[in-house]
Amino acid sequence: MSASAAILDTPSETPSLRQQAVLDAVLSLIVEGGDPLTMDAVARRASCSKETLYKWFGDRDGLLTATVRWQASRVHAGRTEIDALDAATLRKNLRDFAESWLSVIASPTSVALNRIAVAHAGSRKSNLGAIVLANGRFAIGERVKPVLEAGRAAGLLAFDDTEAAFRTFFGLVGRDIQIRLLLGDALPLDAADIGREAAHAVAQFLALYGRATP
Amino acid sequence: MSASAAILDTPSETPSLRQQAVLDAVLSLIVEGGDPLTMDAVARRASCSKETLYKWFGDRDGLLTATVRWQASRVHAGRTEIDALDAATLRKNLRDFAESWLSVIASPTSVALNRIAVAHAGSRKSNLGAIVLANGRFAIGERVKPVLEAGRAAGLLAFDDTEAAFRTFFGLVGRDIQIRLLLGDALPLDAADIGREAAHAVAQFLALYGRATP
DNA sequence: GCCGAACCGTACCGTACAGTACGGCTTAGC
DNA sequence: GCTAAGCCGTACTGTACGGTACGGTTCGGC
Numbered sequence: 062m063s064a065s066a067a068i069l070d071t072p073s074e075t076p077s078l079r080q081q082a083v084l085d086a087v088l089s090l091i092v093e094g095g096d097p098l099t100m101d102a103v104a105r106r107a108s109c110s111k112e113t114l115y116k117w118f119g120d121r122d123g124l125l126t127a128t129v130r131w132q133a134s135r136v137h138a139g140r141t142e143i144d145a146l147d148a149a150t151l152r153k154n155l156r157d158f159a160e161s162w163l164s165v166i167a168s169p170t171s172v173a174l175n176r177i178a179v180a181h182a183g184s185r186k187s188n189l190g191a192i193v194l195a196n197g198r199f200a201i202g203e204r205v206k207p208v209l210e211a212g213r214a215a216g217l218l219a220f221d222d223t224e225a226a227f228r229t230f231f232g233l234v235g236r237d238i239q240i241r242l243l244l245g246d247a248l249p250l251d252a253a254d255i256g257r258e259a260a261h262a263v264a265q266f267l268a269l270y271g272r273a274t275p
Numbered sequence: 276m277s278a279s280a281a282i283l284d285t286p287s288e289t290p291s292l293r294q295q296a297v298l299d300a301v302l303s304l305i306v307e308g309g310d311p312l313t314m315d316a317v318a319r320r321a322s323c324s325k326e327t328l329y330k331w332f333g334d335r336d337g338l339l340t341a342t343v344r345w346q347a348s349r350v351h352a353g354r355t356e357i358d359a360l361d362a363a364t365l366r367k368n369l370r371d372f373a374e375s376w377l378s379v380i381a382s383p384t385s386v387a388l389n390r391i392a393v394a395h396a397g398s399r400k401s402n403l404g405a406i407v408l409a410n411g412r413f414a415i416g417e418r419v420k421p422v423l424e425a426g427r428a429a430g431l432l433a434f435d436d437t438e439a440a441f442r443t444f445f446g447l448v449g450r451d452i453q454i455r456l457l458l459g460d461a462l463p464l465d466a467a468d469i470g471r472e473a474a475h476a477v478a479q480f481l482a483l484y485g486r487a488t489p
Numbered sequence: 490g491c492c493g494a495a496c497c498g499t500a501c502c503g504t505a506c507a508g509t510a511c512g513g514c515t516t517a518g519c
Numbered sequence: 520g521c522t523a524a525g526c527c528g529t530a531c532t533g534t535a536c537g538g539t540a541c542g543g544t545t546c547g548g549c
Contacts (some may be wrong), residue, residue: 079526094398094399096398097398097506099506099507100506100508101506101507104528108527108528109526109528110526110527110528111507111529112527113525113526113527115507115509116525116526120507120508121506173397175458176393176394176397178458179390179393179394179457179458180390182459183387183390183391183394184308184310184311185308185309190458191458191460193458194460228450228451229447229450229479231451232447232448232450232451233447235446235451235454236445237442237449240453240454241408243396243404243457244389244392244396244404244405244408245396245405245408246405246408268482268483269483293496311536313535313536314536314537315535315537318497318498323496324496324499325498325499325537325538325539326498326538326539326540326541329538330495334537334538335536335537
């Protein structure tokens with residue numbers, strides 16, 4: 062990768078406003094799908110020259126990487142405060158996580174980006190898959206696990222392995238949704254559905270890991 | 276698609292031995308991954324001419340479709356006999372399903388094929404994703420659901436919606452495994468792990484849906 | 490042994506797309 | 520107002536790959 066592209070090598074660097082506009086153009090093209098994502102199409106959509114694309118992002122891969130990071134940087138929600146954890150708060154927290162996670166994986170942007178990352182993971186080189194995982198599955202894990210542990214500390218949950226408990230939570234929430242969407246299944250899922258699914262998943266999770274309140 | 280390629284248009288047509296060899300060559304190339312799958316590479320690996328490929332499979336897409344179908348045709352296991360269903364048999368049946376499903380989604384072939392299908396689902400045209408779904412997620416569903424219903428008939432399980440119950444089963448078994456593998460996470464998962472995970476998932480499923488044995 | 494069909498290997502064509510070069514426009518600094 | 524930097528638009532290059540054409544070989548039917 063050329064030295065001039067180093068500006069986006071590290072995730073900490075924030076793209077300039079103009080660069081953000083370019084990345085948004087990439088996102089819109091990705092979400093629209095259909096025709097494959099070409100540098101020409103990006104330049105046209107973003108009203109910039111290809112030369113600029115290459116100067117800023119190095120190559121096509123760098124552009125993709127920057128796009129994935131850019132999208133990821135917008136997803137991170139604020140930390141949850143966990144004090145005074147009673148049963149109702151725990152349930153609400155978990156339901157919020159479930160809902161927001163379902164909203165993410167059901168969004169066209171997430172589906173399209175995951176498709177790119179999955180396809181990319183097949184051809185060795187770069188690490189789009191790793192970035193998506195780090196900002197998706199693992200990021201939500203790191204945010205949910207403290208809540209689970211707080212629930213355990215408050216005597217509301219019982220488990221040995223936090224990671225295992227989270228993976229159960231993840232499975233109960235996600236079920237077959239993500240793979241079906243990735244494979245192109247037209248799974249209708251509006252906000253009401255998501256709310257219902259989230260509540261159902263949390264109820265099941267609590268049935269498995271909840272401690273009977275004394 | 277040209278008329279001469281109609282031989283593989285319908286899933287019922289079985290490819291000839293030579294054609295099977297070609298499809299196996301495609302599979303081996305897909306699993307190896309790395310460089311993108313080109314018709315030249317297939318012809319070379321299968322020791323056949325590109326002309327033959329196009330005569331048999333119509334175009335690149337037809338070849339991919341035939342490959343996915345060919346792999347799918349090998350996965351279908353025999354039907355499970357469900358009579359005399361006691362708690363132990365039910366548990367064993369479910370564990371078998373869970374194990375075989377985990378073995379499938381953890382296999383390099385499945386991962387590689389799913390990657391192709393996911394990538395394909397982004398660009399409209401053909402239906403690789405649909406084929407994979409039909410022979411994966413939905414096929415296992417159609418095989419598990421009768422077992423669940425037999426369990427309910429025997430008074431061992433309690434649920435209203437068979438589909439919902441199966442989706443819970445699916446989620447408990449799969450958890451984050453498939454998406455992590457698709458995204459290139461090196462998730463170590465040997466036979467022993469699979470057995471343990473399957474048993475764990477079934478135990479959780481029974482905890483949720485099992486009826487206390489009288 | 491002869492014929493035709495199927496098929497292999499190779500050469501070939503057209504196109505799409507990554508990456509580069511460059512002329513012209515805009516804007517900032519002085 | 521002049522210069523230089525940054526960027527847009529467009530034109531260009533190289534190449535990889537999907538798809539086609541064709542001569543040579545094998546093989547089954549007669």
